[in-house]
Amino acid sequence: MPEPSAKLRRAQRSGDGTETLVALRGHLLELSSDGANFAALDADLKHLFKSWFNRGFLRLERISWQTSALILEKLIRYESVHEINGWPDLRRRLEADRRCFAFFHPALIDEPIIFVEVALSNGLSGNVEPLLDVQTPVLPPEKADTAIFYSINNCLQGLRAIPFGSFLIKQVVVELDAEFPNIKTYGTLSPLPRFSQALRDDQNEDGFTRDRLSRLLADHAGDLTAAARRRDPVDALFHLLEQPVAHRDILAAPLERLALAYLAQARQNGKPYDPVATFHLANGARLERINAFGNLRPYGLEASVGVTANYRYLPAELEENHERFIRRGQIRVSTDLFREHKTVAAAWRATREMQQRGRRH
DSSP states (O other): OOOHHHHHHHHHTSTTHHHHHHHHHHHHHHHHHTTOOOHHHHHHHHHHHHHHTSGGGOEEEEOOTTSOHHHHHHHHHHOOSSOOOSHHHHHHHTSTTEEEEEEEBTTBTTOOSEEEEEEEESSOOSOSHHHHOTTSOOOOGGGOOEEEEEEEEEOOGGGTTOOOHHHHHHHHHHHHHHHOTTOOEEEEOEEOTTHHHHHTOTTOTTSOOHHHHHHHTGGGHHHHHHHHTOSSHHHHHHHHTTSTGGGHHHHHHHHHHHHHHHHHTOEETTEESOHHHHHHHHTTOEEEEEETTSOOSHHHHHHHTTOEEEEEEOTTTHHHHHHHHHHHOOOOBOHHHHHHHHHHHHHHHHHHHHHHHHHHO
16 A cells, blocks of 8 residues: 555645645644544645745745735735735735735645735834824835834645745845845734733643742732732732723833743743744744734734734844754843843743742652
8 A cells, every 4th residue: 555645645746636635634634623633644744745835836926916806815815913904904015115925836826825914114113003004104115224024924724834934034035135225124013922811821830820920020019909909919910901901001011021921931832832933033033122002903902912022033143043942942132121031031930940849849
């Protein structure tokens, strides 16, 4: 009997074989989330897809308002970071001070594999609203000094966990550098998609235990308890988070500290809690800035408590940062975050040492 991978390779040679196998894996992943076990077949498909969808086969294209309506409609459908609310919204995202690039594969006609949306701006923004508001004035591109990657979307469920993103960002930087020599800064405006979940995951020893929250909130305990009229700062925090925008002046500083702890320290099943942070840090970016209430849209408040993060890509640092993160789990932070990062690490370490002493005794 031929090995499964040999059968899959034969299936791929048919006219729509690649498309069929990608759809098959998407279906298997849905079934697996309901408890079915297709690990062996999934491993075979992932192995083959990493070969079939390597960088040499991918074609980078800029998406513009002149791109076919079929592909533009798919962008609207596949956008999962910041929903595109119809054609006027999409058109603003394709204006002169915006860029959108996608990878395509010759076996999947008119089907974007992954796409990235970029805003050209003055400075690195921490607020999504100027980037997403359709009424924001168009900035002449020659006046921009910064390119902000604000949405990266994998389009096909069947290609989940196949690494395209790092290739895409690197290639787009090359394209933008050639078109806009005035662009000096490349960074992101990123969500923290599991931050709200992590704050409430108090059963995870590698996450926000109650003791860790108490230590991290110590410098802000007085303000929190006074505003919430609660004796305990952790209870006060969660009470104020029931209406975060109404208490933004009190919550801003503690949320930024907790978000830094989430990005730099929190783990789940031995891995960094946040998938967006993992992606950018593994690509060699550094954590540049954390912005409390940078996304006040309902989905931003629900998933990220309104917090956004900026990651910055500096060519001279990329290789070293990548190695430090992959080999030792260490992240590079900006000078502005350095002292706060040490404070967070000390609070996290103190709790871990206390847990270890408790287990010994």
